[in-house]
Amino acid sequence: MNREQKTAAVKEIAENISASEAVLVVDYRGLTVTQAAELRGQLRDSDASLTVAKNTLTGIAISEVGETAEPLRDFLAGPTALTYVKGDVAAAAKAITTFAKANGDLPSFKGGVMDGKQLSPDEITAISKLPSREALYGQLVGMVASPITGLARSLGGLVGGLAIALAGVQEKKESGEIPSGDAPATASAPAEDGAAEGDAGNEADAAASADESGASA
Structure with missing residues (x-):
């Protein structure tokens, strides 16, 4: 060399x-x-x-x-x-x-x-x-993913349970087991308000006619 x-x-x-x-x-x-x-x-x-x-x-x-x-x-x-x-x-x-x-x-x-x-x-x-670096990485990923997986399962169970409960309520309503409920009390309110407005208008017209008669006398 x-x-x-x-x-x-x-x-x-x-x-x-x-x-x-x-x-x-x-x-x-x-x-x-x-x-x-x-x-x-x-x-x-x-x-x-x-x-x-x-x-x-x-x-x-x-x-x-x-x-x-x-x-x-x-x-x-x-x-x-x-x-x-x-x-x-x-x-x-x-x-x-x-x-x-x-x-x-x-x-x-x-x-x-x-x-x-x-x-x-x-x-x-x-x-x-x-452990090799790859093995340690795999263990770390497993530790991090575990609680996330548990949370996802819990959320999935919660959403699924809610959907089942709502479907059950709908079925009971359709079968009549649960009453559908009376119509809202405010449904006739517009008609009553219209009648009141009509009465008030008639009273105003009568008063106006009386004033005109008195003036012409």
Whole structure:
């Protein structure tokens, strides 16, 4: 590897570290090429990638990234592969843990870093046992939707019950079980008002006739 290639490799490592939610360091000794390819395929589902890196180049890249990557320096001994996790950290840790159980404990965790904090192998294993981000989202949606569903059912029951009650009242009215009710008392009011107005008009005409007679006399 010439100088230009080393510079490009350091830049790539630094960019991947900076863009990752977490970086998990594993010892890949004992893994075959086929097994490594299979693990990479499984990690892809978690938006993670596994890359074998030279410790010296990784050390330079760590210096370029700065303080948040410094915890990784403690793990740069022996064969080293970096798992750049840009998606779900728990899912990526679970993928490696599950794969290792099925392949003679290969690879093994050296440690890692997340949010600038160093992770021990035991801490990574603990993270692997957490629910995935998708599972947590599903649980949250279920918790939020549950009371809303209950409210919708209650409202639906209330509206349905009201409709049934009104239909029952209508049927009883049609059968005569419930009287339809007398006509309103105000129905004859306009006629009475008209008669009163007629009487008042007649009285006014009589008074006017009397006044005219008196004047002519």
